[in-house]
Amino acid sequence: xxxxxxxxxxxxxxxxxxxxxxxxxxxxxxxxxxxxxxxxxxxxxxxxxxxxxxxxxxxxxxxxxxxxxxxxxxxxxxxxxxxxxxxxxxxxxxxxxxxxxxxxxxxxxxxxxxxxxxxxxxxxxxxxxxxxxxxxxxxxxxxxxxxxxxxxxxxxxxxxxxxxxxxxxxxxxxxxxxxxxxxxxxxxxxxxxxxxxxxxxxxxxxxxxxxxxxxxxxxxxxxxxxxxxxxxxxxxxxxxxxxxxxxxxxxxxxxxxxxxxxxxxxxxxxxxxxxxxxxxxxxxxxxxxxxxxxxxxxxxxxxxxxxxxxxxxxxxxxxxxxxxxxxxxxxxxxxxxxxxxxxx
Numbered sequence: 542x543x544x545x546x547x548x549x550x551x552x553x554x555x556x557x558x559x560x561x562x563x564x565x566x567x568x569x570x571x572x573x574x575x576x577x578x579x580x581x582x583x584x585x586x587x588x589x590x591x592x593x594x595x596x597x598x599x600x601x602x603x604x605x606x607x608x609x610x611x612x613x614x615x616x617x618x619x620x621x622x623x624x625x626x627x628x629x630x631x632x633x634x635x636x637x638x639x640x641x642x643x644x645x646x647x648x649x650x651x652x653x654x655x656x657x658x659x660x661x662x663x664x665x666x667x668x669x670x671x672x673x674x675x676x677x678x679x680x681x682x683x684x685x686x687x688x689x690x691x692x693x694x695x696x697x698x699x700x701x702x703x704x705x706x707x708x709x710x711x712x713x714x715x716x717x718x719x720x721x722x723x724x725x726x727x728x729x730x731x732x733x734x735x736x737x738x739x740x741x742x743x744x745x746x747x748x749x750x751x752x753x754x755x756x757x758x759x760x761x762x763x764x765x766x767x768x769x770x771x772x773x774x775x776x777x778x779x780x781x782x783x784x785x786x787x788x789x790x791x792x793x794x795x796x797x798x799x800x801x802x803x804x805x806x807x808x809x810x811x812x813x814x815x816x817x818x819x820x821x822x823x824x825x826x827x828x829x830x831x832x833x834x835x836x837x838x839x840x841x842x843x844x845x846x847x848x849x850x851x852x853x854x855x856x857x858x859x860x861x862x863x864x865x866x867x868x869x870x871x872x873x874x875x876x877x878x879x880x881x882x883x884x885x
Contacts, residue, residue: 599874600871600872600873600874601874601877601878602740602741602871602877603871604867604868604871604872605741605867605868605871607664607864608663608664609861609864610660610663610664611660611661611664611864612857612860612861612863612864613660613857613860614657614660614661614664614732615732615755615860615863615864616762616856616857616860617653617654617656617657617660618653618654618657618691618728618732619728619729619730619732619755619756619758619759619762619763619856619860620649620653620759620762620763620766620856621649621650621651621652621653621654621657621694621695621725621728621763622650622653622654622690622694622724622725622726622727622728622729622730622759623725623729623756623759623760623762623763623764623787624646624647624649624650624653624725624763624766624767625646625647625650625654625694625698625721625722625724625725625726625728626722626725626726626729627646627763627764627779627780627783628642628643628644628645628646628647628650628698628718628721628722628725629718629719629721629722629723629725630722631643631646631776631779632715632718632719632722638775639775639776639779641773641776642771642773642775642776642779643718644702645767645771645776646763646767647698647701647702647718647721649763649766649767650694650695650698650721650725651695651698651699654691654694654695654728655695657691658671658691658692658695661691671688674688675688675689675692683731683734683735683738684735686727686731687727687728687731687732687735690724690727690728690731691728693720693724694721694724694725694728695721697717697718697720697721697724698717698718698721700713700714700717701714701715701717701718701720701721702714704717729755729756729759729760729763730752730753730755730756730759731752732755733751733752733753733754733755733756734751734752736751736755736863736867737749737751737752739867740877741867741870741871742805742807742808742870742871742873742876742877742880743802743808743809743811743812743866743867743869743870743876744863744866744867744870745880746801746802746804746805746808746809746880747798747801747802749797749801750794750797750798750801751798751863753790753794753797754791754794754795754797754798754859756790757787757788757790757791757793757794758787758791758828758855758856758859758860759787759856760783760784760786760787760790760791761784761787761788761791761828761831761852761855761856762852762853762856762857763783763784763787764780764781764783764784764787764849764852765784765831765848765849765850765851765852765853765856766849766853767780767784767849768780768784768835768845768846768848768849768852769846769849769850769853772842772845777845781835784835784848784852785832785835785836788828788831788832788835788852789832791828791855791856791859792825792828792829792832795821795824795825795828795859798812799812804883805876805879805880805883807873807875807876807879807880808870808876808879808880810869810873810876811865811866811867811869811870811873812862812866815865815869816865817862817863817865817866817868817869818862818866820858820859820861820862820865821858821859821862821863821866823855823858823862824855824856824858824859824862825855826855827851827852827854827855827858828851828852828855828856828859830851830855831848831849831851831852831855832848834847834848834851835848835852
């Protein structure tokens with residue numbers, strides 16, 4: 542099927558046009574990756590299954606138009622947020638010996654949030670769209686709040702590092718460090734809230750546990766990154782407890798998500814079948830393996846690196862599994878109908 546003729550605003554000019562205020566605006570650069578091909582015209586009306594009716598086997602919902610970089614953004618943004626939070630928690634101890642560890646946490650957060658902002662802007666198509674999301678402050682919108690959190694976390698961490706060595710202004714650095722931790726806490730879990738605030742069946746059914754799952758997975762990924770390259774003995778103990786809590790919570794939350802989405806069998810299919818099902822199972826196995834390796838007695842750096850690699854890969858697979866499951870669920874013509882009939 543040939544791509545419909547359109548004017549850059551996702552409008553097929555052969556069958557529709559814009560009129561009224563602002564209709565004469567021109568798009569300078571078309572977003573080709575966001576253009577969705579319209580469904581082919583029916584040659585015949587599809588048959589209706591009386592025992593399991595749907596809207597002529599057509600999906601009721603539009604699948605997210607996100608690029609595959611979005612689950613990668615979920616991963617790096619979550620790891621960055623959890624690293625900011627861990628650095629602020631270590632700062633609370635007021636132990637100068639932990640200052641290098643705090644700085645490492647901040648640098649992970651700065652790198653992750655900066656890369657995450659770049660990935661988000663790439664998906665949006667142009668930087669101005671990211672700035673436009675910050676023209677308002679809307680507490681009821683997870684996307685709007687997430688934009689403010691993403692924009693504020695890294696600058697606060699940079700300010701904390703700058704003012705920490707400025708003598709009389711050191712208190713500003715300390716306050717900025719706590720602020721980056723507060724913003725990081727939101728950054729670690731807001732993407733789970735964003736997906737949960739959706740009509741897509743598999744995400745909507747998992748709305749109670751999905752934010753917890755993303756937050757726990759962010760803890761796992763941040764601890765895993767620290768396990769890969771930072772091995773100072775005292776800091777290693779903090780990372781171990783933080784990472785263990787994250788891995789256990791992630792496995793428990795994953796079980797909770799499976800339980801919730803399986804209340805309606807059709808809704809839970811994407812986590813059991815297809816590519817999303819394979820990624821989901823792989824993520825669970827990698828996280829479980831990372832937890833087992835991390836609990837082996839001893840202080841071996843090799844063991845910690847293996848646990849870090851397994852944990853990071855598990856967290857990354859989890860983000861892609863949830864992303865793919867949402868797309869598959871939106872394309873399922875019967876998932877939404879069966880969910881509604883179940884009364885959820």
